Amino acid sequence: ESLLQPCSDLHGKHFAITAGPTRESLDPVRYLTNHSSGKMGFALAAAAQRAGAEVTLIAGPVSLPTPPGVKRIDVVDARQMQEAAERAADLCDVFIAAAAVADFRPERIAQEKIKKTDDSNRDTLALVKNPDIVAAIAARCERRPFTVGFAAETEKVLEHAKGKLARKNLDMIIANDVSEADSGFNSERNRVTVIDQTGGTELPSSLKTELAEQLIQMIATQAFAQ
Ligand code: CTP
Ligand code: CA
Numbered sequence: 001e002s003l004l005q006p007c008s009d010l011h012g013k014h015f016a017i018t019a020g021p022t023r024e025s026l027d028p029v030r031y032l033t034n035h036s037s038g039k040m041g042f043a044l045a046a047a048a049q050r051a052g053a054e055v056t057l058i059a060g061p062v063s064l065p066t067p068p069g070v071k072r073i074d075v076v077d078a079r080q081m082q083e084a085a086e087r088a089a090d091l092c093d094v095f096i097a098a099a100a101v102a103d104f105r106p107e108r109i110a111q112e113k114i115k116k117t118d119d120s121n122r123d124t125l126a127l128v129k130n131p132d133i134v135a136a137i138a139a140r141c142e143r144r145p146f147t148v149g150f151a152a153e154t155e156k157v158l159e160h161a162k163g164k165l166a167r168k169n170l171d172m173i174i175a176n177d178v179s180e181a182d183s184g185f186n187s188e189r190n191r192v193t194v195i196d197q198t199g200g201t202e203l204p205s206s207l208k209t210e211l212a213e214q215l216i217q218m219i220a221t222q223a224f225a226q
Pocket of ligand 1: 018078097098099100101102103130131132133134135148149150151152153164
């Protein structure tokens with residue numbers, strides 16, 4: 001075996017990965033979103049593909065090139081992302097939720113541009129909760145893939161991440177502190193702790209591309225352990 005080959009061969013395995021933000025329309029010209037760049041999810045897709053896996057990448061609105069050999073499905077809002085994720089999850093062995101899904105969307109989308117002169121628009125913005133995409137997939141009884149989430153936190157990082165691991169019934173969660181300057185949302189680098197039922201492993205700060213390789217290996221080891 002060549003030293004240039006990745007150590008784990010994911011040939012025949014199918015990964016589905018969500019990435020980027022979602023965008024929730026208010027009216028024809030405005031929307032709610034967040035600062036997610038999509039870099040971590042795209043790096044994970046590239047790493048899984050390089051390791052030999054078939055990869056479906058479900059991407060919110062981001063300005064990133066599609067990694068070579070990856071099947072990309074572009075979506076805009078959370079409900080479109082859920083539809084694409086549910087379809088991909090029917091076929092995949094591993095589902096990784098790296099997207100920063102908007103938790104809420106405007107209750108209704110105005111047909112015409114909202115006018116500032118209309119005082120009824122000034123005080124409140126009625127929101128409804130979006131579906132939890134990864135929790136729905138992890139709650140499956142049939143065709144449940146090995147399911148991995150991310151937890152982007154600004155405080156009590158491990159506590160919140162462990163809560164999400166349990167609440168969403170995930171197999172693994174990758175926690176990161178997005179309040180740190182060089183970690184998380186718009187950075188090239190990331191520092192994460194990988195948490196599963198057995199405990200946590202803190203990884204050193206790395207480029208997202210390098211971290212992605214390591215995370216794919218750790219996920220594969222857990223997902224495909226006999
Ligand atoms: N997630 C998802 N669908 C949502 C919200 C979150 O699939 N509607 C996924 C994210 O992709 C991530 C994980 O759930 O893998 C945790 O997301 P996060 O925003 O940290 O957690 P929430 O449960 O939304 O809680 P909060 O934002 O209040 O911390
Ligand atoms: Ca959230």
